[in-house]
Amino acid sequence: MEREPIIALDFPSWEQTEQFLAPFDQEQLYVKVGMELYLQNGPFIIERLKEMNHRIFLDLKLHDIPNTVHQAMKGLASLGVDMINVHAAGGVQMMAAARAGLDEGSINGKRPVLLAVTQLTSTSEEAMQADQLISVPLHESVLHYAKKAKEAGCDGVVCSVLEASAIRNACGEDFYKVTPGIRLKDGNVDDQQRIADPREAREIGSTMIVVGRPITKAADPVAAYHHVKALWEGQS
Numbered sequence: 001m002e003r004e005p006i007i008a009l010d011f012p013s014w015e016q017t018e019q020f021l022a023p024f025d026q027e028q029l030y031v032k033v034g035m036e037l038y039l040q041n042g043p044f045i046i047e048r049l050k051e052m053n054h055r056i057f058l059d060l061k062l063h064d065i066p067n068t069v070h071q072a073m074k075g076l077a078s079l080g081v082d083m084i085n086v087h088a089a090g091g092v093q094m095m096a097a098a099r100a101g102l103d104e105g106s107i108n109g110k111r112p113v114l115l116a117v118t119q120l121t122s123t124s125e126e127a128m129q130a131d132q133l134i135s136v137p138l139h140e141s142v143l144h145y146a147k148k149a150k151e152a153g154c155d156g157v158v159c160s161v162l163e164a165s166a167i168r169n170a171c172g173e174d175f176y177k178v179t180p181g182i183r184l185k186d187g188n189v190d191d192q193q194r195i196a197d198p199r200e201a202r203e204i205g206s207t208m209i210v211v212g213r214p215i216t217k218a219a220d221p222v223a224a225y226h227h228v229k230a231l232w233e234g235q236s
């Protein structure tokens with residue numbers, strides 16, 4: 001199992017990203033490039049991070065008609081990232097098209113891990129019911145999306161820690177449960193709703209955790225990263 005917390009590089013420019021990464025020295029990290037960084041800077045960002053030997057989760061959450069997602073994934077596969085995602089709400093056909101695009105575009109037969117976002121960790125049950133007109137409890141909606149993602153050929157899902165054990169029971173140990181919404185006990189919650197700390201994520205059974213602001217906004221980001229990592233690894 002991957003034990004590095006994935007750091008969300010939510011910055012607008014390469015200069016700010018490079019400045020953030022510099023104090024980590026030669027440490028090999030698992031980083032997440034999301035919409036903010038990728039859409040303003042493009043594939044250049046991926047090239048630079050790969051040169052630095054970091055592993056990369058490209059978090060673009062594609063959601064469009066199957067043909068568009070197929071072609072987009074075919075192109076993105078050639079970037080050589082380690083993990084990539086779509087929105088499960090796009091449906092089984094769209095998720096299967098994403099998988100086919102990755103298979104076609106992958107380099108040397110090695111494709112990125114494909115995840116599907118279930119319900120965003122910033123979504124509460126009340127908001128889901130009001131905004132999306134979904135009347136089942138939130139954990140049922142997440143579980144439904146996880147089963148559909150598996151059926152479509154995805155390797156796993158993005159969910160909160162709170163749903164990870166139900167997904168493991170339904171979809172198996174090897175099905176990835178990648179969990180953002182990670183917060184330290186005494187830290188800010190920000191816009192996240194379904195949160196847990198790194199220790200709970202390990203105990204409940206996340207495959208990987210994604211951590212942004214608790215590290216990037218910390219007074220000492222390297223110390224914050226190692227604190228999160230120690231909790232996640234069970235060393236403190």
Ligand SMILES: O=c1ccn([C@@H]2O[C@H](COP(=O)(O)O)[C@@H](O)[C@H]2O)c(=O)[nH]1
Binds near residue numbers: 117119121192214
């Ligand atoms: O459901 C989701 C899916 C993706 N994210 C992303 O993870 C990070 C979390 O950052 P924090 O600063 O730790 O809140 C961010 O890049 C989101 O786009 C998510 O939070 N929830």
